[in-house]
Each structure stands twice: as C-alpha cells, then as structure tokens.
Amino acid sequence: MFFIGIFGIENKNKEIKILDNLNCKKCNKVFRGKLIKNFNYFHFFFIPLFRWNIKYYIICDGCGANFSISVDKGKAIENNEPVNITYWDLDELESSNYRDNYNSGICRNCGMEVDPSFQFCPHCGNRIKF
Template identity: 50%
Template sequence: MFFIGVFGIQNKQKEIKDLNDVPCRNCDKGSGGKLIKTFNFFHFFFIPIFKWNEKYYVICSGCGSLYEIPQEKGKGIERGDNIDISYWDLRPVETGHTYSAHNICGHCGKAVEADYEYCPYCGTKIRS
C-alpha cells in the first residue's frame, strides 16, 4: 500500500465465484474451481476511484493448480454472463505449484510462496 496524504494505491485480491466443470490441465478431473480477481486501485480516503491491472485466475478444486484466464471471460463471469471456460483458456501461472502454498502478487500477478513477505519478481509487499 502506498500513501500520499489522503490518497493511496493498493493491491487487492478478491474471490468472485465458485465455478463448476472447469477442465483442469493438471489433474483432468473437471471438478470445478474458484474464480479469483487481482487488481490495483487508487483510492481517496479509502474510497476506490479507479482500477487497473485486472487479472483473473481459476484455482482448481481438485488439485489446487492456479491458472490465469482471459480478462474478457473473467469480466463476463463477474457480470453474471453464462460463459464456459475451456481447457485452452487456462494458462498455468507456475507449472506444478498449487495455490494452497502460494499467494498471488497483486502487482505483477505471479504466484509467490505463502511465507514470502515481498514478491521476488517485482518487490511489492505481499503481507502486512
């Protein structure tokens, strides 16, 4: 979080929705998953003014693998549209790693081990 008087820039991660029948590229179970959104926002007195760097991720319920999905599909699901996620929409964030042992950096979107306080890719503070 970065403050300038009453203004600030903050990273946020938000769980959007539980999904059914997501075809995992790792476990091939298609058991479903969770849609996660990460973004940066500028705020005035803790009221968000505008957002940028929005990214959407799916976490497989079966094995915990983490995948980035296209932004337009993530926004559509968040609006409530009936959008299917295919095997080809899932881009692995880090092969072989699971979400349970990792956090997602809100600044660069990379998966970072849960015990890291700062992102090793961009240097942004992850935990307070």
C-alpha cells in the same frame, strides 16, 4: 501500500464466483474452482477511485493449480453472462507470486483468512490446507 497523506495505492484479490465442471490441465479431472479477480487501485480516504492491471485467475480445488483466463471471459463471468470455459482457455501459472500471495493466508476448507503459522483453522476447525 503507498500513502501520501490520505491517498493510497493498493493491490487486491477478490473472490468473484465458484465455478463448477471445469477440466483441470494439471490433475486431468473435472474440478470446482474459485474465480479470483486481481487488480491495483487508487483510493482516497479508503474509497476506490479507479482500477488498473485487472487479471482473472481460477484455482483448482482438487490440486491447487492456478490458471489465468482472459479478461473478457473473466468480466463476462463477473457480470453473470453465460460463458463456456474450455480446457484451452486455462493458462497454467508456474509457481507464480499470485499463488503464493493468495494461498499463503487462506484456508482451503472454508476460504477464511488465517495466520499461516496456524495448524488448525480458527473458523472451521479443520487442519489448515493452503
């Protein structure tokens, strides 16, 4: 976070939607995944004024692999337009910083933010799976 008085620049990950019936390139199974929007934004008094560097990612619930998709398809899904995500639309990310940042504090059982040192989720009670 960068502050100059009441101004700031931040990076944010926002879960957009749960997608069903996608074909994972890594585990070769049909999976359910989360569509995540990642962007930088400038804010004034914590009110976002504009965004840039927008990227969309899908996380496989089965194996935890991360895939990037095109911004056009990501925006269409976000706007609830009918979009068909194919095997070839998914570009696998190799041990990216995004995966480390997003998964380091999110419980894969309930999706809530959790301290990475916890062994059990305080929200759902299940063993932590990052």
